[in-house]
Amino acid sequence: MAQAGEIELRHITKRFDQTLAVDDISLTIPHGSYCCLLGPSGCGKTTILRMIAGHEAPTSGDIRLGGESVVGLPPARRGTAMMFQNYALFPHLNVLDNVAFNLKMRGVRRAERHERAREMLAQVQLDRRFSERMPAQLSGGQQQRVALSRALITKPRVLLLDEPLSALDEFLRLQMRGELRRMQRELGITFVHVTHTQLEAIAVADLVVVMDQGRIEQAASAHEIYTLPASAYVARFMGGQNVLTGTVVTIDGGVATLVDGSGARFATPVKSPAPAVGQEIACCVRRDRVDIEKLRGPSPSPGEATNVAAGTVHAIEYQGSYVKVTIDVLESEQVVAHLADHAFLATPLDIGDAVLARWATEDVYLLTGDLTHPPTGVRPGPLQGRESRSRNL
Amino acid sequence: MRAPQAASSRFTSAPYVLVAPLALVLVVFFGIPLVLVVVVSFFDLDKFDIIPTFVLTNYSELLSSPLTYTLYAKTIKYALIVWAITLVIGFTVSYFLVFHVRSILWQMGLFLLCTVPFWTSNVIRMISWIPLLGRHGLLNQSLIALGLADHPLEFLLFSDFSVVIAYVHLFSLFMIVPIFNSMARIERAVIEAAVDGGASRFRVITDIVIPLSRTGIALGSIFVIALVMGDFFVVKVMSGGQSASVVAAMSNEIAILQYPPAAANAVCLLTIVTLMVAVIMRVVDVRRELSG
Ligand SMILES: Nc1ncnc2c1ncn2[C@@H]1O[C@H](COP(=O)(O)OP(=O)(O)OP(=O)(O)O)[C@@H](O)[C@H]1O
Ligand SMILES: [Mg+2]
Numbered sequence: 001m002a003q004a005g006e007i008e009l010r011h012i013t014k015r016f017d018q019t020l021a022v023d024d025i026s027l028t029i030p031h032g033s034y035c036c037l038l039g040p041s042g043c044g045k046t047t048i049l050r051m052i053a054g055h056e057a058p059t060s061g062d063i064r065l066g067g068e069s070v071v072g073l074p075p076a077r078r079g080t081a082m083m084f085q086n087y088a089l090f091p092h093l094n095v096l097d098n099v100a101f102n103l104k105m106r107g108v109r110r111a112e113r114h115e116r117a118r119e120m121l122a123q124v125q126l127d128r129r130f131s132e133r134m135p136a137q138l139s140g141g142q143q144q145r146v147a148l149s150r151a152l153i154t155k156p157r158v159l160l161l162d163e164p165l166s167a168l169d170e171f172l173r174l175q176m177r178g179e180l181r182r183m184q185r186e187l188g189i190t191f192v193h194v195t196h197t198q199l200e201a202i203a204v205a206d207l208v209v210v211m212d213q214g215r216i217e218q219a220a221s222a223h224e225i226y227t228l229p230a231s232a233y234v235a236r237f238m239g240g241q242n243v244l245t246g247t248v249v250t251i252d253g254g255v256a257t258l259v260d261g262s263g264a265r266f267a268t269p270v271k272s273p274a275p276a277v278g279q280e281i282a283c284c285v286r287r288d289r290v291d292i293e294k295l296r297g298p299s300p301s302p303g304e305a306t307n308v309a310a311g312t313v314h315a316i317e318y319q320g321s322y323v324k325v326t327i328d329v330l331e332s333e334q335v336v337a338h339l340a341d342h343a344f345l346a347t348p349l350d351i352g353d354a355v356l357a358r359w360a361t362e363d364v365y366l367l368t369g370d371l372t373h374p375p376t377g378v379r380p381g382p383l384q385g386r387e388s389r390s391r392n393l
Numbered sequence: 394m395r396a397p398q399a400a401s402s403r404f405t406s407a408p409y410v411l412v413a414p415l416a417l418v419l420v421v422f423f424g425i426p427l428v429l430v431v432v433v434s435f436f437d438l439d440k441f442d443i444i445p446t447f448v449l450t451n452y453s454e455l456l457s458s459p460l461t462y463t464l465y466a467k468t469i470k471y472a473l474i475v476w477a478i479t480l481v482i483g484f485t486v487s488y489f490l491v492f493h494v495r496s497i498l499w500q501m502g503l504f505l506l507c508t509v510p511f512w513t514s515n516v517i518r519m520i521s522w523i524p525l526l527g528r529h530g531l532l533n534q535s536l537i538a539l540g541l542a543d544h545p546l547e548f549l550l551f552s553d554f555s556v557v558i559a560y561v562h563l564f565s566l567f568m569i570v571p572i573f574n575s576m577a578r579i580e581r582a583v584i585e586a587a588v589d590g591g592a593s594r595f596r597v598i599t600d601i602v603i604p605l606s607r608t609g610i611a612l613g614s615i616f617v618i619a620l621v622m623g624d625f626f627v628v629k630v631m632s633g634g635q636s637a638s639v640v641a642a643m644s645n646e647i648a649i650l651q652y653p654p655a656a657a658n659a660v661c662l663l664t665i666v667t668l669m670v671a672v673i674m675r676v677v678d679v680r681r682e683l684s685g
Contacts, residue, residue: 055585055588055589076589076590076592081590082586084582086580086582088585088586089583089586090583091583091605092604101587101590101592101600102590105587105591105592105593105600106591150586150590
């Protein structure tokens with residue numbers, strides 16, 4: 001018997017005229033978990049959320065909440081509540097009436113609904129003195145708390161949050177993200193949180209769902225998504241990994257050797273079923289497992305050694321606890337290494353230095369899945385802080 | 394000591410310079426005529442000679458005549474009926490255009506359709522009702538042909554009915570435009586949030602759409618009421634001279650050169666319309682909402 005807050009999507013497809021927004025998705029979100037839908041813009045995250053809430057009907061497929069199909073039910077009868085992207089507070093009602101609105105629609109008397117609204121506002125830690133203000137007179141963070149209270153006041157079993165933090169500044173974003181997580185623990189209900197920031201997703205979620213173009217690439221815990229990405233897309237999108245591609249030339253004792261376009265040789269452990277010789281495969285190695293040494297003497301020819309990439313230093317970024325070094329490799333993808341700061345300071349590098357990057361075969365992880373489609377619209381901005389996380393895992 | 398003072402006085406005069414052109418236009422075309430009307434309303438009248446003194450006879454005669462009250466009652470009745478009908482039409486049409494017509498192209502097309510009556514002159518628009526509503530008009534003939542009536546319906550033309558029809562026809566757009574404008578600015582997400590919170594379609598209208606379009610409703614109401622209260626032409630044509638309005642009476646007075654009584658009447662009408670507008674503005678703070 002499914003628990004009340006369990007969400008099950010069965011072969012959900014959503015089509016808008018020409019566009020296929022959601023493409024045959026199946027997913028189960030356990031009761032009482034914090035789930036993040038993560039993906040680039042336009043991949044269908046909002047559409048999924050709106051279908052769960054009942055603001056959009058799936059073209060085909062079934063949506064089950066607590067084991068019962070809710071397709072066709074109006075939003076208010078699903079036991080879900082939605083927090084909208086820009087909060088969508090009622091501009092003509094003060095804070096208290098905004099929060100009490102959903103109770104008013106359920107016929108709760110004025111005194112009682114105001115009482116409960118006050119309790120709710122206290123729970124999200126919004127000061128009493130704001131309760132008579134109009135939404136336009138609140139800061140973004142305060143508006144967010146009001147929107148959260150309004151959504152939670154009817155005691156939903158599922159809370160759906162569409163980019164709840166994107167309108168906040170960096171500092172508030174971190175604070176509110178912690179509070180959302182705290183609220184979710186306290187209430188014990190299911191949260192589905194849509195975001196396009198990797199850092200946000202892995203910081204709060206029990207279940208991270210990485211999406212691309214209307215499909216789910218991987219749904220797993222943050223740690224698994226991060227260290228054991230299911231596909232080259234996930235590895236690239238999450239960052240923190242160097243993706244290596246090539247053609248298998250030999251397989252020997254659970255280790256496959258591949259050669260890429262430039263002739264460089266990489267080795268990767270393989271499990272059964274192993275790829276066949278001659279097959280195109282991709283594997284990845286974490287950035288913090290890559291070592292860099294200065295090249296003395298002539299550059300080795302490609303293929304001379306395994307798991308080595310020769311190149312020149314393209315960029316050096318100091319990140320506090322580590323140093324991010326980007327290396328241009330001839331005729332191949334850039335390699336990024338995260339070096340511990342003391343190690344870096346012992347043998348400092350300069351931009352333009354010729355270097356060798358190397359890593360151990362056991363740190364390489366074989367990727368399955370589709371090689372042919374690159375990540376769409378990976379956002380470069382907020383990627384950095386995430387890597388520091390990878391060291392803590 | 395002098396220089397900064399000069400600079401600051403030049404600085405503070407800037408706003409006055411900026412509003413000067415508008416102020417000038419208002420003074421010349423609105424202020425002065427208004428003052429003139431008020432002044433003339435206190436002049437005395439001897440046959441057709443206007444004597445510039447200060448007497449209250451124009452007002453006392455106006456206020457002691459039962460005809461005045463009948464006229465005002467009639468005009469206010471027209472204004473309220475027309476206001477109620479145009480409000481319903483304006484709200485319904487705007488609601489349909491904003492929330493049911495999905496494509497912007499259709500929305501614009503239908504909106505333009507609402508303005509079609511304004512592509513011809515006022516007079517033609519009104520006169521075109523006559524062949525439709527007249528004794529041997531299209532409507533009566535159809536009714537008789539269909540057997541729904543055995544003799545022509547008299548009330549269709551040259552009656553209160555036809556006056557109201559013409560007003561509604563002429564002034565609905567003044568209600569539609571401002572309501573449409575404020576409704577179109579309601580965020581879709583706000584409506585969805587209400588539905589998410591359990592609001593029925595009806596509650597969405599009463600609790601969200603009406604409060605959020607109240608600026609437009611107030612503006613439209615001001616337009617329609619002021620237009621009806623200030624009209625004499627429609628009443629004259631559409632009632633076939635059987636009904637009158639305050640302004641029609643005024644225009645008769647002016648036609649026979651009775652300027653001071655007409656001016657007194659104008660001042661009374663202005664006061665009443667101003668009061669009505671003030672009541673509307675009290676209910677809805679139009680200025681604050683327009684700026685916000
Ligand atoms: N009402 C609609 N009509 C037509 N197409 C739509 C509609 N809503 C969404 N789409 C399309 O469906 C796709 C997925 O949209 P969706 O809003 O779910 O993306 P998203 O992942 O939430 O993106 P973002 O991160 O930018 O919010 C997009 O290609 C979008 O253009
Ligand atoms: Mg979205």
